[in-house]
Amino acid sequence: MRIIQMIDSLEAGGAERMAVNYANALVNEIEFSGLVTTRKEGSLRDKIDANVSYLFLNKKRQLDFGALFRLRSFVLKNKVTHIHAHSTSFFLAFLLKLIHPSLRIIRHDHYGNNEFLLARPYFVLKQTAPFFNGIIVVNQKLKNWSELKLKAKNIIYLPNFSVKEKSKRADKILKGCEGKRIVCLANLRPQKNHFLLLEVAKKLKKTYSDWTFHLVGKDFEDDYAMQIKKLILEYELEENVFLYGSRPDVENILNLTSIAILTSQSEGLPVSLLEYGMYKKPIVVTRVGEIPTIVQHEENGFVVDSNEPDLFYKYLVKLITTEKIRFDFGQALYNTVQSDYTDKSVISKYLNWLQKS
Template identity: 70%
Template structure:
């Protein structure tokens, strides 16, 4: 097989990380593994395996014929058999299929706004569904949605997976006191619910002022980001909550933290949670998406409803006051990830699905 991953950008988001992960792992498993970024490059460019054939299309508009034909040339030159299109890049894959009818297309659905899934626009997805050999969903809810709403066939649920970077330069140094840092890996998007996080930080400032929160994720310079920064000032959290923007030395960052959190109100299967597990972090997370399939409350972390700031706060305090519990949770979460969410197990299922469906 000769497979190309198609993704709109290489910014540090969940879908983007998965496109890079698939390309990197497949480079050692199949004849040819490629990766094409359509609209924008980004920080993940540095994480692409040297054995992966990479192309940047620099696509300027929705219907960019120059980009389509550049992609066609890349596909023909490398005798590509499959295009694995992540998120919204599926439409470019559809256009390419019109020029290369023998290509087999896979659509990877990373849609994270599951709370409003019933309102998700789907006209174009339904219009193009017959051109795709199959659909990969990152959670069961998305799998059901494709089967029921789109009447798609050959839909498989494959959880996300994370891999440790082979070589990672340590360039991010977290503020605060060693042993008293709480990290959140989440881009500044509304579904990540940083407002919830700040309300919890307010409470923790009163009871445990020496513990600090460290927000790592892309700042889109939009109204949501502005509101976060305003609330940090309004709540007088300048010395308790620190923002770092998008970073790539995730292992280095997590090694500096004692607790890791997610406060999302909507999710698929967050790659950041898998990374927490890989680095044996004790976690407090919200019960959304597929998170509850990984975190078992009181066994390998704490999981609470997305509207319960009081329980989230109390769970943090429980971890803060019990170092042994933090260690036990971190080890248990690591074991969970190693059992069900490794690259090896997911890629094996992925290749078997492609070959047999």
């Protein structure tokens, strides 16, 4: 098989990380592994394996025929058999299928707003569904939704996976006291519910003011981001909550922190959670998406509802005050990720599925 991954950008988001992870993992498994970015490059560009064939289309609009034919040339030149289209890049794959019918195309659905699936627009997805040879989903809710709404048949649930790698640079020194840092890897999007994090930070400031929160994720400079910054000032958390934007050096960030959290009100299967496990971080997370299938409460982490700031605070304090729990949870989460969420286990299922699709 000769497969290219396609994604709209290489900014540090979950779907983008998975596109890079798949391309890198396939290098030694198939004849040809490529990666195509349609609209925008980003910090993950440096994470692409040197043996992955890479193309940036610089697509300017939804119907950009120049980009479409550049993609077609790349596909023909490299004798590509499959396009694995992540998230919204599926539409370009669909257009290419119209002019290159022998190409097999796969849509990878990373939709993270799973608590609100009923409101998800699906007209375009349904109209293009017959042209796809299969759909990959990142949780069971999406699988059920695709079967019901799209009437799609060849659907497989494949969990996201994490790859531990050495950062190419480790230049960010975090603020706060060593050994007393709490990290949240999440782009500044409403579904990530940073407002819950700020409520917890406000409570923690009164009891453990030397512990600090470190928010790593893309700042879209929109109303949501502005509200976060406004609340940091309003709650007087300027010395307790720090924003870093998108960072390429995840290993460096996680090595400098002691506890990891996610406060999401909706998720698919967050790659950041798998990264927490890879680096043995003790966690407090919310009970959304596929998170409860990975995190067993009080076995490898603490899990709370997304509207429970008091309970979230309570469990965070347990981690702060009990070093043994931090160690045990970190090791247990690492074991879970190593057992079921590594590239080897997922890629094996992926290739077997593709051969039958």
